[in-house]
Structures are given as C-alpha cells and as structure tokens.
Amino acid sequence: MLLLAIFLAPIAAAVIAVLAHGKDADQGAGDAVHRLGLVLSLVIAAFATPLALGHGGAFDVAWFSVPGTEAVIHLKLGTNGVTAWMVQLIAWLTPFAILGGRGVAGGRMREYVAAIFFCEAMMLGAVLARDLVLFYVCYEAMLIPMLVLLAIFGGPERRQAALWFVLMTMLGSVPLLVAIWVIIAKLGTTDLAMAIEGLRSGAISAGTQNWLFWAFALAFAVKVPLVPLHAWQARTYSEVPGGAAVLLAGAMAKLGVYGFLVFVLPMFPQQSAQHAQLFIVLGVVGAVGGAVVALAQDDAKRMLAYSSLSHLGLVVTGIFTFQQAALDGAVIQMVAHGLSAAALFLLVGAVEERTRSPYLDDHGGFASKAPLFTILFVISALAAAGLPGTANFAGEFLLLLGAWQSAPWIAAVAGLSVILGAAYLLTLVQKWCYGTAPEGRAEITDLTTREALSVVPLLAASIWLGFQPGVISAYGGKSAGQMAEPARAAAAALKAGPTPAAVETAAPATAEK
Amino acid sequence: MDSTLLWLIPALPLFGAILNGSLSLAGSKDGYGPPRGIVATFAVLMPAISFALSIAAAARLGGFGGEAAPALRQDLFTWFAGDGLNLSFGLSIDRLSSLMLLFVTGIGTLIHLYSVGYMGEDRGFARFMSYMNLFMTAMIILVMGSSLPVTFLGWEGVGLCSYLLIGFWHKTPEYADAARKAFIYNRVGDLGFLLGAFALFQITGSLDYAAISEWFRTADASALASSHGLITAACILIFLGCAGKSAQIPLQAWLPDAMAGPTPVSALIHAATMVTAGVYLVARLSDAFVCSPEAMAVVFVIGCATAVWGAVAGLVQNDVKKALAYSTVSQLGFMFMAAGCGAFDVALFHVFTHAFFKAALFLSAGAVIHGLHHEQDMRRMGGLRKNLPIAYLAMFYGWWAITGLPFAAGFFSKDLILEHAFAGHVHLGFNIAPLVGAIALVTAGLTAVYMTRVITLVFWSPSRVDPEVKAHIHGTPITMAIPLLVLGVGSLIAGFVWVGLPMGWMGVPENGMAFLANWLSPVVGPAQEVLAKASGVEHGDHNAMAWTVAGLGTLIAAFGSFLGWWIWRKGPKTVPAAGTSTAPTGFGGGWTFGFDTAASWLVVKPIMIVAYGLYWVVELAILGVAGWLVSAGSRALGDGYALALQRSRLRTSLALAMLGLAAAIAALLFAVK
C-alpha cells in the first residue's frame, strides 16, 4: 500500500495544484501554491524514506487483459535496493525543483508545480513498476510534463530542443513497445519476474532474444544518454529552466541507467555478456569524449550537459563490467550525480534568472560580490569533480575499482575523465568567481535565503553520503549485484571458452583422421 | 594519550576552519570583516593543540605515558560498506606518521602564527586562516590515514586547499590560472595514485597499509615473481601520484606558478608539508617498492633528474620566491633519489630537515617582501642586513643548512643522501648508482651556488632598493619574528635527531644512537633490509667511501658558496625598473619554461583542438545535419503531403473513401481464402 500511496500522491498533489487557483490569480496565490507544493513534496519524500531501509512491500492488482493472448496486465509495484534509492532521489529532488522554480515560474506557478508533480509521479511509477506495460506507460508519460515545462518556461531555442528531445526519446522507445508486444505474444505475461523466468526457460529463440535485447537497450541508451544517441541532451539541458533541470538531469537521466540494471541485465544476461565490450567502450567514449567536449563550451548549461554525459558514461561502463564494486559504485553515483547536478543547475539557474545569460564569458568576479554563491558553487563543482569526501568520489572510486578488476585499461582510460572533469569545472568556477565582472555587466547580487536553502541540503547530503556511502551500497549495491548475477555468470562462462563437451566432440573427429 | 583521542588531532583544525569560515561569511557584507583577534586565536590555537597531542602520541609510541606500542589506531566509522569493498575510516599513528605529524603540526602552528602578522591587514584574513586550518586538517588526515583511500582523502584535500590558497587574491585572474594549473597537475598524479591503489588491491586484497606491508613482507618468492609486472606497474603508478604532489618531472611545472599565493602558503604548503606527501607515501609503501627494482630505478633516476633541473632553473630566477620554489623542486628530487636507492629513512630525514630550513627561507623571504611593500624581484633588493635583522638571521641559518655546510641540518641529511647514492645498487643495465651519485654531488654544488646567490642578492650585496621604499621598510612584527627565530634555530639543530653520526664521532659508537634511523626502523627497516640482502650491502654500513663522499660534499658546498658569493657580490649586472617582469630570459627562460611549453604544445593545445573539433564537427555539423534532415523530413511529410490529403475538396474525399472501401472489400474477399 505504501508503494501505491507514493505513486499516487504526487498525482493528487498535481491535481490540487491545478485546482488551487484560477487562471488570472495574483502573485500571492502563486506564492501560496508554491508553498503548498513544497510542503506536499516534502511529505511525499518523508513517506518515501522508509523504502531505503528495506520496507515497502509490494502492490499488485490486475488492470486489463490483452485480447487475443492470455496476458493480463497488472498494476504491479515492487521495490528493491536500486528502486528504493531511485525513489529517494526522485522524491527528495522534487522539493528542490519546486523551491528552485520560484524565480522562473513567476505568475504561472500552478502550471509549474503541477508539471513537476506529474513528472515526479510518472518517474516514481517507472521505478516502482514491476509490470512491463506499466513501466512503459510511465516511462513515456514522464516526457509530457517535461515538455510542458520546456514549452512554458524554457529558453529561446526551446522548440528545437523539444523536437530533439521528443523525437529521439520516442524513436528509441518504439522498438521497446514492439519488444513488449513480442513478449506478451510469446510468453503470455507482462510481469517482470515472470518474463525473466520465461526468457531464461528458452521459450523465445536466441535470435529473437537478441532483437529484444537491442530494443530494450536502445530505449535506455537514448535516455542515459549513451554516445552516439546523445544529440538531444545538450540542446535540451541548455533550454530547460533550473528547477526542471533538477528533475531532468538529476533524476530522469538515471532512469536509463535504472533500465539497464533492472530490465536489461536480468532479462538478457547472455546478450548482455556478449555485448558487454561494446557498452563498455561506448561508456568510456562518452566519459572521456563528453569531458573533452565540455572543455570547448562557452555556455554553462551545455557544459553541465556534457558533464552529465561524462559521468553517466562511466556508470554504464561500470555496470557492464558486472563487478560488484562497480555495481555498488553505479548505484552510489546515480544518487551522487543527481545531487551534484541538481545543485549546479540550481546555481546556474540563479545566475540566469539575474542576468538572462548562462555564458561563461559574460560573468566574473562573483567571489567579491557574492561570497555565499561562490562558496556553494565551488563546493558543488568540486563535488561534481569527485573530490573525496563527497558521494561522487565514493561512486567514482568504486566504479573505477570495478573497471580495473574487469580490465585495467578501462580504468586507466575512463580515469582520464576525472582529470578532464577538474579542468572544465575549474574553468567554469574561475571564469565566474575569480577576476572582476566584465565591462558593462551589472554587479551580481548574492543568493537569497530561498536559493541558498535550495542548494545547501543537497550539498550536505552529498558530503554525508560521501562518508557513509555504505548506506546506499549495502542495500542498493546488493540488489544491483543480485540482478547482475546471471550476466556475470554468463560473462565468466564466455571467458572460460567453449565447454569441454565441445572439445571432446572435436577431438574424436580429429583422431579419426 | 591513547588511541581514542586520535580523532582530535585532525578534528581541532577542522573546527577552526569551520569557525573561521563562518565568521568570514558572516562578516562578508561589511567593509572590515570579522574581529581579527578571535580569528587569530582560534586559527593558531587549534593546530597548537594538535601539536601537543602529536607530541603526546609520539611519546606514547616511544614508551612514555603508557606502554610502548608500535602504533596507535582508531577506526572512526565504516566508510565503504558492501560486497564490493569494505573499508573503515581509520586513523593511525605509527613511527613514520608521528614524525610527519610532529613537523606538520609544529611548523604548521608556527606558520599560522606568522600568517597573523603577514596577512593581518588583509580584508580576507578570516577566510585565509580558515583555508589554512582546513589545510592542516587535510594534511593531518593524509599522514594519519590507515589506508590508501583515507590518505587519498587528505591528498586531494590538500590539493583543494592549495587551489583555494594559491588563488586567494581572487581579483587577479592570473593567480586563478596558477591555482587551476596546480590542481590539474595534481589530478593527473591522482589518477596514477588511484590506479596504483587498485593494482595494490588486486595484488594484496586490501587497501589498508598494515595489510599491504604484511603481504609484501611475508610473501614468498614465487608469489612475488608471478605478480612482478603488476607490482612494478602499481609502484610506478603510485610514483606518478607522488610526482604530481611532490612536483617531480614530468609534473613539476605547477610548483613555481604556485608562488602566486601569499608567502605563508608557499612556506607551509609548497615547501614544508604538502609537497613532502609524495615522499611519505613512497616510504609508507616501501615494502612494495623494494619488490620491484624497476620501480626503484624509475624513482631514483627521476629524482636525480628533477634535482638537476630544479637547481639549474633556480640559478636563473630573479624572483626570490620562484628561486626558492625551484630549490624546493630540486630538494624534493634529492629526497626521491634517496628513496630510490633504498634509503627511506634518509629520505625522511631530509624531509624533516628540509621542512625547517625551507620554511625558514620562505618566511624570511616573506618578511623581506612584506618589509619592502611587496617587492619580490631580487635584483631590486640588497643590503638589508641592518634593516631586517631577524629575517636575515632566519635566512642565514636556512642558507647554512641548505648548502650543506657543516653541522647545520642539511649537512647531515644531504651527506647521507650522497653516501647512500654512491653506495647504492640501482640497476639499469649496470649499476647506475655511483654515476647518479656523482651527478647528485655536482647538483649539491649547484645548490650551494644558487642559494648563496639568493642570500647575496637579498642581504649581502650593496643595496639597490628604491630609496623611498628603503625609508619606509616595515619592521617585522612579533608574530612573524617568533616563527622566524624558531625555524632558523631549528635549521641549525634539526640535524641532530640523527645523533650518532655513523662515523662514530664524539665518542658515540657507530650506529649506536642513530636516533631517527632507529625510530623509523620498524616501519621502513624491513624494506631496507630486503634491499640490503639483495645487494649485499648493509644499510648504514659506512666505509671509507662514505668519509670521502662526506668530505667531497662539504668541499663542493663550500666552493659553491664561495662562487655564488663571488659572482654576485656586487649585485646583478643591471637593475630593472620597478614593475618589470621577473621572468628569466634567454637560456634561463628556455630552461625554466621548457616543460611548460612542451606541456602546452603536446597536451593542452591538442586536447583543446580535439575538444573544439569534436564539438563543431560531431555535435554541431554531423548531428545538426542529421537533426535537420529528420525535422525537415517530418515537416515535409506533415505539412506537405499529409496535409494535402487533408485539405482535399469534397470530391477528392469521396473518391478516396470509395477507394478505401474497395480495398477493404477486396482484402476481405481475397483474404477469406
């Protein structure tokens, strides 16, 4: 029941927000909706917290049956370590998304709050879903509120960004829909656990399984994103407003990683093991390439987009090494990157609200005029760069350790992203915080209490988790390890080479000659 | 003193940092800032208490205040938990870390006191002291860490503080560039550190120092032989980390640029403490290093090369701080040379003495700079003996120590390094140790030359100081004077921790009371024994060659000093005008900035070209074209043909409807088959 409540509560909150006041309400009503939304989101987050401690149970109710097959689609919700921490991330980032949106939403607060809540609901549904169709519905539906936010509150090029975002994500998801149909037809079920069983039992031929694997992998690869399907990311991240970016970069991107962990690896261990090298390479290319391209950016939000590409590329690499350390690191990094990316986007958003410009060269000298901003900005940037003591370091350390355990070259090359990360993040910090403001620019004002409050808890959480990553890895890493176990075994079998039976049949053949 | 109090040692400066930081932030709105007295008191008190605790811990290790223990250890909490990696956040003090801790906290406290005088007038004083305290915390965690990740926490922490402090005067963008350069060079080394740690984890199954040392000490020959490649790789990678932190070739170019920070920063971080972390790490992992002669050779050769490079570069500098910076690079090279030929305790001894005399030199330079109202060009100094007597005293003793003239600290440590280099066995095809030792001898001479040049130009040569500036020379306040005196005297007597000169002087039996060597022997002794067994030379065994080397070294030092004084006793050839750049030109400039230029052309520019290339070609052009195709296509389909179908006339609709109906019926008719 708790799971159902967590799933439905944000929808209810969205409805409340929409009904809260009429179309032409004044500023006061907007403030009231804002505060209401904040309180509701904190309540939801508080209720979601027990999941991380292992509570939650399951929820299962039949929804509708598919005509022509024996499959019945359920509204099935369940939790495990990875789901629980994704729920934490989503639920706890939402209040910050709302808090950070005050400046940008202006008069259209109810649309903003409603969209954020609906997005939260769909993301929660996607991670809690244990039924393929329910997952698909939520996975696609979460694009809608993001589009709304982009359309109403986005930057000047939002149309193009929206087009890229929707087209690429949906094109990636269409094969997934087809794959789900095939599973319904062949296995007669949409339940995740039963599908895993059915796939393992061999009811579907190996060739078809291969296609299914690629369909699933494609959909998630677009979301992470993995090179070369990342074209939508930079454009979209640079147009969304700060608060929405918190959810987009902080939570939504992780859903791709989540999909790999919870769907691809358990359902297709053989294919995952066979194609692991490819995904490792793609991840490394994203990690290093993303960091390199970030160096060439003059727009802070684009730089953060490529930074995301870089960090999550490393996470995917780690997952496909199937090492326990890397899986621990992956789950930790999912949360850690969510926190640091959210903080950075909120701070950049604060600058954008004041000056309408996210460009590196347009600002400077924050350290003298805005010391609070500077200190938070430096901490956030260093967290993103993986300074020890932050959760990002714990995640990166474990990911690189796992990568090394799989093959040292992976760690060595992927580790370059660590060096490059420091380079571009410090360039950003330097351009904005050091020196003096450029000619003609007005002096920047320091963060307001609200803005500071929207960032400080994120950084505090990052530091706390940096020293206690076990909180995440004990439960989340363990679950990830369990889900990756078949793939790991398959990879070990592949490495061991052909079975002795095959060798024996070959030997008599040669002996006969 | 027992192990439950260990956490206080890093926690106290951390508290100071947070307190001063909060005060700084709170006072950032008004024009003056938070009250200096409170800030100064806490900033100096916290490291001082840590120092007292360190003394207590060291005494406890030696058997006072409790039974003697090989190490004090406190596991604070579990850091990494899970099936992938299980590690606790542990602090430990053993003999090696107690040595480091003593001079880190001791000299650290003195420099904090000095900073009160030096930076007292600065608007950002509270922020400065906050960063300095944070640095102390990180450095303490670095040396007290019981495992590689905990050390790494301190390792990157000191890198962070170095970044914050180099760029402390944030209004000047060039300082920010220097800070970023330092951080990135350090990061390159950090990657080596991490990869080396992973390799060690793979070999020994643990990241804890005790477990790693235990593995290497008790491993049998076959295990070592089969992992030899991996061990060598691990050690070289770790050394890469040390090269980054301790400014060895090829990652040394950041240290001279780091002089952009205030002088106390240069003294504390870039002379006495942070840069010695690399030597500490090599000593800590000595058991691993001695299992790989190749790695030792690498350390040895790079140490020597860096020592030479730093010495030549120091000779051509005009800025007093830069000269001292290159000197630090060179001295660090000496330390690694000692480590590379297996004399880990000698290397640490030099770390210890170097901390004293280098800090003394830097603080004295700082007093001069402070006194001359921020004049750093040595060509515009001179004749300041009477004006800045305390600074002169400190620099004199520091100079005496670093040149290796008899009985000051550097005399003992440098001579020991030279001896061990000559007597060592490092194979690169043939035993290169004596050859390298000879180069080191020459470099020691060069050290004497350039250091004498510095003190001559600053104090002994006729004054070239602008008369107006000379009239208003700032006296040295007491907060700066006390540390100067203490460090100056320390430079003289610090060498006597190695009491019991191996030559049996003053009635002390040979190898009798080599106090420091004995103190460190539980930690680095086994490693040194391994090497001794391999090469057949007993560590600390001194024969006639040792006498010769010692004598030669002293002679060369004396000759070098004389040369340095003779050439520059009348000052530089030309005195530049105020505000001229201090960058060396000609050969000196080429030598000094060669690595910078190479790094720029071989690394930075190619990366930026690739970055812009990837961005424009891949992101904008290719993907942009692909995107335009998709969007144009969909628009054509949607707005064009499909719309044409929609906006049909009545009869078109009818015709199409009929067609559709016919098709459906036909399908039905023929599908029924």
Added chain:
Amino acid sequence: MATETILMTPAAVQVLAAMLFGIGLTTAVIRRNIFVVLMGVELMLNAVNLSFIGFSRTLAGDASLLGQLAPLFTIAIAAAEACVGLAMVILLVRGKDTIDADAFSAMKE
C-alpha cells in the same frame, strides 16, 4: 419458359450493373455540380439494385427472394436519403450562393 437470347445472359446483367456503378462513381467524383454528384450517387444505388435483381434470376430459393427484397429496401432508403441530401444542399447553397462542390472545402485548414 423464356428463351435466353445471346444478349440476355446473367453475366450481361452484372456487367451492365457494374458499368452503371462505374458511371455513377465517376460522375460523383468528377462533376462539380452538387446536384449532378447526387445524381451520380443515385445511379450507384440503382446499379446495385440492378445487380441484386440480376442475381435473383440466377440464384435459387432464398437467395432469389433476397434478390427481390433487397432492392425494395434500397429504393426506400435511397428516396429518404435523396430528400435529406437535397435539403442539406439547399441549406448549404443558401449560405454560399453557388452549387460548385469545390466551394465547400472549409475543413481543409
């Protein structure tokens, strides 16, 4: 018993019905005059009637009966449809003052 001449085969009736249907369809689609379009639709309906009747001659039993009943239905319904259609045309024409079918393309935008 009526003798079947070479012209009056069952197939011929169907062919005639098909041709009438084709002419009606073409008229309905091509002509611009609304009334002529309606005439074409009527022609199509009657062609279908003819087809039914033709089959009632060739098929036996109930099918033959169906072939005579169905056209009765069709005639009645065609008459009703013609009334309604003409009424709508009169209303439309009142607004636009033209009987050109192409003028009624308001749904295209």
